[in-house]
Amino acid sequence: MAKILNDTELKKLVDKQIIVNGNYDSIRSNAYVLRLGAKGEYTHIGKEFDISKNKKKGFKLPTGNSVAIMSFEVLDFRRDTVQKLYKGCDLFAWMSPITDLSREGIITQTTQIDAGFHGVLNWTFNNTSNKENEFLYKENLYRLMIFKLEDGEEIPAQPYDGTYQNQEGIVRSKRQAAPRGMKESEWETPLNNKSPEKHLEHLINSGYPWSILGERLKTLDGQLVTITDEYSKIESSINALVQEVHTIPNAIDREIEVKKSKWLTNIGVIFSGFSAIAIGILTNNVAIEFLRDYGAFVSITILIITILIAWINNKKI
Numbered sequence: 001m002a003k004i005l006n007d008t009e010l011k012k013l014v015d016k017q018i019i020v021n022g023n024y025d026s027i028r029s030n031a032y033v034l035r036l037g038a039k040g041e042y043t044h045i046g047k048e049f050d051i052s053k054n055k056k057k058g059f060k061l062p063t064g065n066s067v068a069i070m071s072f073e074v075l076d077f078r079r080d081t082v083q084k085l086y087k088g089c090d091l092f093a094w095m096s097p098i099t100d101l102s103r104e105g106i107i108t109q110t111t112q113i114d115a116g117f118h119g120v121l122n123w124t125f126n127n128t129s130n131k132e133n134e135f136l137y138k139e140n141l142y143r144l145m146i147f148k149l150e151d152g153e154e155i156p157a158q159p160y161d162g163t164y165q166n167q168e169g170i171v172r173s174k175r176q177a178a179p180r181g182m183k184e185s186e187w188e189t190p191l192n193n194k195s196p197e198k199h200l201e202h203l204i205n206s207g208y209p210w211s212i213l214g215e216r217l218k219t220l221d222g223q224l225v226t227i228t229d230e231y232s233k234i235e236s237s238i239n240a241l242v243q244e245v246h247t248i249p250n251a252i253d254r255e256i257e258v259k260k261s262k263w264l265t266n267i268g269v270i271f272s273g274f275s276a277i278a279i280g281i282l283t284n285n286v287a288i289e290f291l292r293d294y295g296a297f298v299s300i301t302i303l304i305i306t307i308l309i310a311w312i313n314n315k316k317i
Helices: 007-015 100-104 197-204 210-284 285-316
Strands: 032-042 049-050 057-060 066-071 073-075 088-095 111-113 122-127 132-137 140-149
Touching: 007 140, 057 066, 073 088, 073 122, 088 100, 197 210
Parallel strands: none
Antiparallel strands: 032 049, 032 066, 032 140, 057 132, 066 122, 088 111, 088 140
């Protein structure tokens, strides 16, 4: 029956370099706590880093972001290495994050380490909390429970020798990609024919941090609607002003024609009036004698009357 190794046996794994770079301080009663390694990658932006360089002491993980990290220790579960300590046995391990990570809103995975594995371990942290998390170089992160598989049915016929064997640093996924040339119609997607409003509502109901993004997008949408309405009103006002401006020349032309017509009419009336007066005077001897005696006065009076008539007509116009 498989046996869970205790602290005494775990010290032997450190001493025999089965847990490479191991530390006695990381040993617990029935588990070894793996520490944070130096290399990592912010997977949401593809930025790699190495906190062992440039005097870095750790890394920060903002809310809603994800990071791929590695263990400081290297595990050597290769059969030749293990059987130097445990003859006829293999080692198998179950790994789980420390509970503090879930308390801080960090979502990560549990996994198993098959017999025969050799290399560093990689994990991905997703920060679902509402605050930035910080992690220190060589900080305790994962509990490793190691099982000793006794000779017999527990020993696998073929030890692990997969695509992640003998790897160092951050190892990207080696999952087989989809074949080239697949049509878009051959893929199922979360998108549907719902309205943008329905998609926004779904985003708001997705929980933190997407709910915050959805609320901000909804606010921006309202602001854009307001701006669009205001722009429409401005455009309508500008169009109305343009139409009014286009009517000004026609109005001016009409007003000029009216003034011309009135002036010509006034001149004709004045001329006709004075013509009638002149005919009457020239055909009357008494009027001719009066003009001879008072011609200067009469001419001045007529001139004043003419000016007054022109001024009155101009005011009316």
